[in-house]
Amino acid sequence: MDRKNILNDLRSLLRRHQLDGLIVPHSDAYQNEFIPACDQRLEFLTGFSGSAGVAIILDKKAVVMSDGRYTLQLKAQVDPTLFTVADSTKTSIAAWLKDHAAHGARIGYDPRLHTPQQVSQWEDILLSLLDLVPTETNMIDHVWHDRPAEPMGQVEIFPLKIAGLSATDKRTQLAKHLKEKGIDSFVLTAPDSVAWLLNIRGNDVLYNPIPLCSAILNAHTAQLDLFIHAAKLNADVRTHLGNDVAVHAPQDFEERLRSLTGVVGFDPVKAAVSVTRNITQAKSTSMRDPCVLLRACKTDSEHEAMRNAHKRDGVAVTKFLHWLKTHPTPHSLNELVIAEYLEDLRRAHPSYRGGSFATICGWAANGAIIHYRATQDSYAVITPPGLLLVDSGGQYEDGTTDITRVIAIGAPTSEMKYHYTLVLKAHIALSAARFPKGTNGAQLDAMTRAPLWAQGLDYAHGTGHGVGCYLSVHEEAASISPRGTEPMLPGMVVSNEPGFYRADHYGIRIENLILCRDEGRMTSDGAALLSFETLTRAPYDPDLILKDILTQDEQDWLKAYHAVVVRDVAPHLTSDESEWLMAQTL
Ligand SMILES: [Mn+2]
Secondary structure (H helix, E strand, O other): OOHHHHHHHHHHHHHHOOOOEEEEEOOOOOOOOOOOHHHOHHHHHHOOOOOOOEEEEEOOOEEEEEOHHHHHHHHHHOOOOOOEEEEOOOOOHHHHHHHHOOOOOEEEEOOOOOOHHHHHHHHHHHOOOOEEEEOOOOHHHHHOOOOOOOOOOOOEEOOHHHHOOOHHHHHHHHHHHHHHOOOOEEEEOOHHHHHHHHOEEOOOOOOOOOOOOEEEEEOOOOOEEEEOOHHHOOHHHHHHHOOOEEEEOHHHHHHHHHHOOOEEEEOOOOOOHHHHHHOOOOEEEEOOOOHHHHHHEOOHHHHHHHHHHHHHHHHHHHHHHHHHHOOOOHHHOEHHHHHHHHHHHHHOOOOEEEEOOOOEEEEHHHHHOOOOOOEOOEOOEOOOOEEEEEEEOEEEOOEEOOEEEEEEEOOOOHHHHHHHHHHHHHHHHHHOOEEEOOOEHHHHHHHHHHHHHOOOOOOOOOOEEEOOOOOOOOEEEEEEOOOOOOEOOOOEEEEEOOEEEEOOOEEEEOEEEEEEEEEEEEOOOOOEEEEEEEOOOOOOOHHHOOHHHOOHHHHHHHHHHHHHHHHHHHHHOOHHHHHHHHOOOO
16 A cells, blocks of 8 residues: 555545645544544554544645654654654644644544534634635545445344343433433434443444444433444344334434434534534534443442453453463563463453453563553563563453553562552552542542652552443543542442553553442431442462551451452462462462
């Protein structure tokens, strides 16, 4: 594939459409985290395969920009004779256009791929300088002759015994909630929201069991228009969807939007500009996707399902840790081989459906790169002594997992142990926290960081994100981060993943998933007291723990956690593995 010819073709196409430039984002029409091959337009055009970024094509110049994580990858993948590269944390689409596009230039963009929030940011800066032109069709698709077909993964029913709430009940509840807010219908553009609402799962993209689709819920009738390729639905799924769900082709979505009347809600972070542009008769109003909070507070049966999935995942991870810690020749291993071994262990269980994201397996200095990913072209061989960081997760038919463990291979230094133990203290602080209802993510984040802050240490990422139940591994729930303004509520499942990174040396992150629960008693001020139940089941590396700097309470927590791991995991291990696991406690 000759990128120079593609770029020439694209530029002549733009000229024919009276456009002086084009914005090409990484995102797809659903703002998905993981996007199908047919929507990898940025990579097709530029060669850059990172998970975030944008290209801007002008007649004589072109740029590809992404954030600091991808500086090296941009240089390696992008042909410098065709594109310059830029750091999107230092410039922006609008700033770059302001500097490089001619005054009055007509710059095209596909309104299906950008949110109103993004476009209004450009307009704030560029409104009087140039013309931002939404294109009728996607310009890249016209020059992408061997573009892969859209995925047609079969939709599956998500069983009621796991969901705990029927799709009819969910729709009724949601419709009532919308009606109370004066909304006549709501446009759901996030596939994970539609999947949750209809108790269905799909097979269209890697790592996330969503069916690519969108929907419009009528708040008065609780009926739903579902826009999805009919080929994805078998007779059982059709029956499951029932008479209150009308199935339409995805290409009918925009026409249906144009026919809506009354007040129509949409989420400005998730819906595309094309959605708001097509709400022509109705009054559109922006609000948060109402599925988000309902989905975040999981049902009792989802909790039970997730507990079971985590026990299974714990067996795979514990077997993995045993293999790694007792490996006779660790120097024969590398990051890719290790990640594959873990994947094989998970795949051994029939309920496993695949990873929940691309495993981060980082040896030594690579562990300090927070979003590190080994590739066939670039990976490290294990050269003990040192630390290995493995952040991975699985999709099981009844739950999603996400776990990080750090493993010492060879003798760790006292500095490594000190840093590991401080991160462990932070991790235990959140696991063992009790707090009144109303406490938000930022407050919990500060509680978690306190043991690190006390020693002048910190980490440059959030402490926890929501996790779906056999859905997205990065789901909105009370985000435990300095920006987390939302209160933690009973039923939410979030990650607990503090870390410490010594650049060029090693990275430490310890991650479990935790479930927020109501303790059934009140604080002295009459607020419900909440706490967490840990779902993840896998030991920590005792070679990295300095017992002396743990308090008695922290040691007790560790003992109790380890006992639970042994109870749930040991029965599924070989006798060697089981003996090894028993010896992992302090
Ligand atoms: Mn995580």
